[in-house]
Amino acid sequence: MYRFIFKRLLSTIPVLLVVAVLVFSLLRLTPGDPAAIMAGDAANAEQIERIRAGLGLDKPIVAQFGIWLGRVVRGDLGESFYFRIGVAELIRQRLEPSFALATLTILIAVLVSVPLGVLAAWRFGGWFDRALMGFSVMGFSVPVFVLAYLLIWLVSLKLGWLPVQGYRRIADGFMPFIQHLILPAITLSVIYVALIARVTRASVLEALGEDYIRTARAKGLSEMRVLVRHALANAAVPIATVIGIGIAILIGGVVVTESVYAIPGLGRLTVDAVLARDFPTIQGVILFFSFVYVLVNLLIDVSYVFLDPRIRY
Amino acid sequence: MKVLANWSVRIGGAALVLLVLVALAAPWLGTVDPTLFDAASRDLRPGEAGEVTTLEGETIRHFFLMGSDSFGRDIYSRVLYGARVSLVVGISAALVALVFGVLLGLAAGYLRALDGPLMRVMDGVMAIPAILIAIALVALWRASLPTVILAIAIPEIPRVTRLVRALALSIREEPYVEAAVALGTPPARIMFAHILPNCVAPLLVQATYTCAFAILLEAILSFLGVGLPPDIPTWGNIMAEGRVQFVAYPHNVFFPGVFLAVTVLAVNILGDGLRDTLDPKMAKRV
Numbered sequence: 001m002y003r004f005i006f007k008r009l010l011s012t013i014p015v016l017l018v019v020a021v022l023v024f025s026l027l028r029l030t031p032g033d034p035a036a037i038m039a040g041d042a043a044n045a046e047q048i049e050r051i052r053a054g055l056g057l058d059k060p061i062v063a064q065f066g067i068w069l070g071r072v073v074r075g076d077l078g079e080s081f082y083f084r085i086g087v088a089e090l091i092r093q094r095l096e097p098s099f100a101l102a103t104l105t106i107l108i109a110v111l112v113s114v115p116l117g118v119l120a121a122w123r124f125g126g127w128f129d130r131a132l133m134g135f136s137v138m139g140f141s142v143p144v145f146v147l148a149y150l151l152i153w154l155v156s157l158k159l160g161w162l163p164v165q166g167y168r169r170i171a172d173g174f175m176p177f178i179q180h181l182i183l184p185a186i187t188l189s190v191i192y193v194a195l196i197a198r199v200t201r202a203s204v205l206e207a208l209g210e211d212y213i214r215t216a217r218a219k220g221l222s223e224m225r226v227l228v229r230h231a232l233a234n235a236a237v238p239i240a241t242v243i244g245i246g247i248a249i250l251i252g253g254v255v256v257t258e259s260v261y262a263i264p265g266l267g268r269l270t271v272d273a274v275l276a277r278d279f280p281t282i283q284g285v286i287l288f289f290s291f292v293y294v295l296v297n298l299l300i301d302v303s304y305v306f307l308d309p310r311i312r313y
Numbered sequence: 314m315k316v317l318a319n320w321s322v323r324i325g326g327a328a329l330v331l332l333v334l335v336a337l338a339a340p341w342l343g344t345v346d347p348t349l350f351d352a353a354s355r356d357l358r359p360g361e362a363g364e365v366t367t368l369e370g371e372t373i374r375h376f377f378l379m380g381s382d383s384f385g386r387d388i389y390s391r392v393l394y395g396a397r398v399s400l401v402v403g404i405s406a407a408l409v410a411l412v413f414g415v416l417l418g419l420a421a422g423y424l425r426a427l428d429g430p431l432m433r434v435m436d437g438v439m440a441i442p443a444i445l446i447a448i449a450l451v452a453l454w455r456a457s458l459p460t461v462i463l464a465i466a467i468p469e470i471p472r473v474t475r476l477v478r479a480l481a482l483s484i485r486e487e488p489y490v491e492a493a494v495a496l497g498t499p500p501a502r503i504m505f506a507h508i509l510p511n512c513v514a515p516l517l518v519q520a521t522y523t524c525a526f527a528i529l530l531e532a533i534l535s536f537l538g539v540g541l542p543p544d545i546p547t548w549g550n551i552m553a554e555g556r557v558q559f560v561a562y563p564h565n566v567f568f569p570g571v572f573l574a575v576t577v578l579a580v581n582i583l584g585d586g587l588r589d590t591l592d593p594k595m596a597k598r599v
Contacts, residue, residue, distance in 0.1 A: 275538060
């Protein structure tokens, strides 16, 4: 198994390298002086000169990439000229809200969608199944910011149950933290619920057609135990896979949700950086998000070994 | 036709045809120029009457079906004209992604030497969330209609490429391809005349989903303030301007939001219907 983990770890290197090349060439393939673009619209000649020296722009392009990659690998993502702080430090400061939002979203999504998906598969073709499939198409289609405003209007403005927007650090007390975070997390979890419920339903449905389910029922196991221990357990791998794929949707959703709910996380940082044309930050955030995406999918691949004892590497 | 007998195709298709007609007929549906504003008609509630000043300086009475925004512009007119932008961006982005995806996918699937390097690049692109690619490109190129379309299409190319590659890999083993090779048919002709026609059905399904995603992404970019310039009425832009006053005047956000959600829903339903009828193998997979 360690051999598998090692091999899987190695296989992420080409992907991350391609990501690095893409992020690097983002700037170089654009007409204009990379140093001037990096410095932003408000920079003076001396700043631009300093960046030009730092980027090694007098050297060949391959050498420039080498210099840049060497710094990235050491955790040096450059300096933001807009926020006047190192990009790595900037990302670290903004990490907590985004991490909290993403974690709570996945938690809600899994807790809601897996039981719904199992139930739909169990009553395949019935009204609940059809309703869930209908909801799932809607969940894919209603944009996250439209849903966000709908929920703010209903829950915060009309019912007055929760604050409209903002963020409280978990260190300042758990209740205010969760009160501010629960609505954004519910908003963001809808598309995820649609995605996971669909896959759970399809995988459980497939498992329910297997011989061992008939055996389990024949030996008199309760329907609950048949569904959970036998059908759902055998559907765990595709469910884990779709959670991993969904991380890309989740990151996109974080960017939008944080903007609507005024949460000072990485998503908000991305939008601010783009509006300020702060390229070191844009590059840093893209690298960071892609790294997280690749890492999560690596962990999910490794988790197959635990989810399905039949899988031996 | 089997396709037209499917209710998802009928409902989604009918909703889209209606939307296209509304977008085309926008000038004759009781709208005014969507960029016209009048200080006297600011922040009107839906259904209130007010006045607008035309470019000729003439003031006319106007019925604000969906209310007005904080500049006194007619939301109804802006939403209807916004449909044009959404549809143009959605369809163009899907076409661009399709063209590049088909070329790259055929190359990777048929010219084996290109397969490895091409697909590694595609893996890399897919590891970056689509929204991030799009907003980074828009930030670099500065937003205009062509750059926004291209920025939305690029992150979608790998998905089409993978699909075409997978199809090409299985079709290239078919006897008729083997026969064509034996007859000395040039590779380009095999790719475009023998393999591509057999990819049409799954590609059509994929194009529908890409179109839905592109409409959504355009609205997100505009809403975040990094998309098309604010003087172009798009659903995302109307919502971005309305969000400041959302608590007092929710209609500025709701009307474009509803149009956006219904449009994306219609395209997705159409896609599901097409998938079920044209591509039963794909329907079985999900």
